[in-house]
Amino acid sequence: MAVRRGSLRSSPSIVFPLLLSFLVAPPAVAQLPWTNCGDSGAFEQNSTYQSNLERASAVLPRNASSSASLFAAGAVGAAPDVVYALALCRGDASAPTCAACLGVAFQDAQQLCAYSREVSIYYDLCYLRFSGRDFLAGADNDEMYLLKTENVSAPTAAFDAAVGALLNATAGRAAADPTRRFATGEEAPGGSVPALYALAQCTPDMTPAGCRSCLANITRMARKLFSGSPSGRFIRVRCNYRYELQPFFSGSPLLQLPALASPPPHTMVPVPANSTSPVNGPGRKNRATKISVGVASSLFFMLIGLASTIICWKRKTPVRSQNS
Numbered sequence: 302m303a304v305r306r307g308s309l310r311s312s313p314s315i316v317f318p319l320l321l322s323f324l325v326a327p328p329a330v331a332q333l334p335w336t337n338c339g340d341s342g343a344f345e346q347n348s349t350y351q352s353n354l355e356r357a358s359a360v361l362p363r364n365a366s367s368s369a370s371l372f373a374a375g376a377v378g379a380a381p382d383v384v385y386a387l388a389l390c391r392g393d394a395s396a397p398t399c400a401a402c403l404g405v406a407f408q409d410a411q412q413l414c415a416y417s418r419e420v421s422i423y424y425d426l427c428y429l430r431f432s433g434r435d436f437l438a439g440a441d442n443d444e445m446y447l448l449k450t451e452n453v454s455a456p457t458a459a460f461d462a463a464v465g466a467l468l469n470a471t472a473g474r475a476a477a478d479p480t481r482r483f484a485t486g487e488e489a490p491g492g493s494v495p496a497l498y499a500l501a502q503c504t505p506d507m508t509p510a511g512c513r514s515c516l517a518n519i520t521r522m523a524r525k526l527f528s529g530s531p532s533g534r535f536i537r538v539r540c541n542y543r544y545e546l547q548p549f550f551s552g553s554p555l556l557q558l559p560a561l562a563s564p565p566p567h568t569m570v571p572v573p574a575n576s577t578s579p580v581n582g583p584g585r586k587n588r589a590t591k592i593s594v595g596v597a598s599s600l601f602f603m604l605i606g607l608a609s610t611i612i613c614w615k616r617k618t619p620v621r622s623q624n625s
């Protein structure tokens with residue numbers, strides 16, 4: 302299956318042109334691990350930085366896998382050779398799997414980014430980032446995404462709405478998890494939209510609000526990119542999510558979502574202004590409730606349509622002005 306991967310490191314205003322360049326690039330077959338060797342230069346062989354990195358590679362897999370949060374982050378060594386490192390395992394990984402994944406991550410990092418002072422390396426079950434600069438203190442947007450280049454057979458709008466609902470609900474549950482900031486979810490199939498499976502996770506040191514906003518941000522950034530793709534994953538150092546058409550996580554999903562109801566098409570037909578609506582009529586409570594639910598849901602979908610139109614328009618504007 303064709304897979305496309307990439308990174309969207311950019312300010313919001315140049316996201317769209319960058320996105321375009323990814324879309325016209327020939328699809329590359331992505332293979333995990335995905336690495337980013339950074340641009341902080343190299344350390345010397347036998348340097349203090351190297352020995353600090355070796356200490357980090359002994360400490361972090363042990364600390365993360367022995368912690369209930371499956372997470373470790375910290376500084377090793379003294380200035381000017383401090384190694385800042387962050388290691389996170391997926392919330393459904395076992396302690397031994399976590400330790401093994403991070404052990405391999407440190408080894409692969411030395412192979413795939415030999416002597417790089419800064420490396421990010423992402424696997425299915427864990428990721429690792431280290432650097433000579435303190436990326437732990439501020440916002441750090443190192444990231445990668447992965448998607449499939451063929452579309453699902455379901456109507457794109459309905460499929461995207463179902464994915465959006467599942468990701469939003471799973472993100473909310475992950476942000477509320479005090480130990481791992483991790484959640485898995487399943488959405489029942491509905492109409493032509495198949496069953497969906499998702500996970501969302503933040504680094505467990507984030508606040509619930511910070512986690513929610515990090516996940517909201519990466520979901521928003523990838524909405525257009527992932528449109529119609531039967532699977533997608535977006536990993537940023539502080540938060541990540543993934544969805545698939547098949548279960549891909551251990552255990553049963555923490556969250557079970559019913560199928561997203563689609564609006565019956567006839568509710569969009571305008572009602573003549575002179576018609577007397579039964580909504581306020583007496584003795585028609587049941588019917589009135591159904592109708593107002595119908596009206597509310599069509600309003601909801603119209604709002605979503607309007608919102609996506611505005612988003613498209615806003616994103617296209619800088620492209621036009623650059624081209625003219």
Ligand SMILES: *[C@@H]1O[C@H](CO)[C@@H](O)[C@H](O)[C@H]1NC(C)=O
Pocket residue numbers: 346347
């Ligand atoms: C690094 O140390 C090893 C053994 O300690 C030695 O063989 C090697 O020559 C050293 N490399 C440099 C560049 O100093």
Ligand SMILES: *[C@@H]1O[C@H](CO)[C@@H](O)[C@H](O)[C@H]1NC(C)=O
Pocket residue numbers: 360361364373374375376377
């Ligand atoms: C690893 O754990 C030890 C003991 O809990 C702690 O002192 C140390 O700061 C931790 N280091 C990192 C980098 O997580």
Ligand SMILES: *[C@@H]1O[C@H](CO)[C@@H](O)[C@H](O)[C@H]1NC(C)=O
Pocket residue numbers: 450451452457528529
């Ligand atoms: C998938 O759908 C998008 C619109 O949602 C379209 O632009 C794209 O060309 C489609 N890709 C394939 C391979 O059909």
Ligand SMILES: *[C@@H]1O[C@H](CO)[C@@H](O)[C@H](O)[C@H]1NC(C)=O
Pocket residue numbers: 466469470472473474
């Ligand atoms: C997203 O999830 C939150 C709960 O986590 C919910 O309150 C909100 O209504 C949801 N938004 C959408 C658009 O589904």
Ligand SMILES: *[C@@H]1O[C@H](CO)[C@@H](O)[C@H](O)[C@H]1NC(C)=O
Pocket residue numbers: 311312313442514515518
């Ligand atoms: C969302 O991402 C953009 C681009 O990386 C960043 O500038 C912005 O601060 C982020 N917002 C949040 C709430 O994380």
Ligand SMILES: *[C@@H]1O[C@H](CO)[C@@H](O)[C@H](O)[C@H]1NC(C)=O
Pocket residue numbers: 573575576577
């Ligand atoms: C609404 O007006 C049209 C003509 O303007 C008329 O034919 C129709 O009977 C009216 N309907 C009601 C419910 O008054």
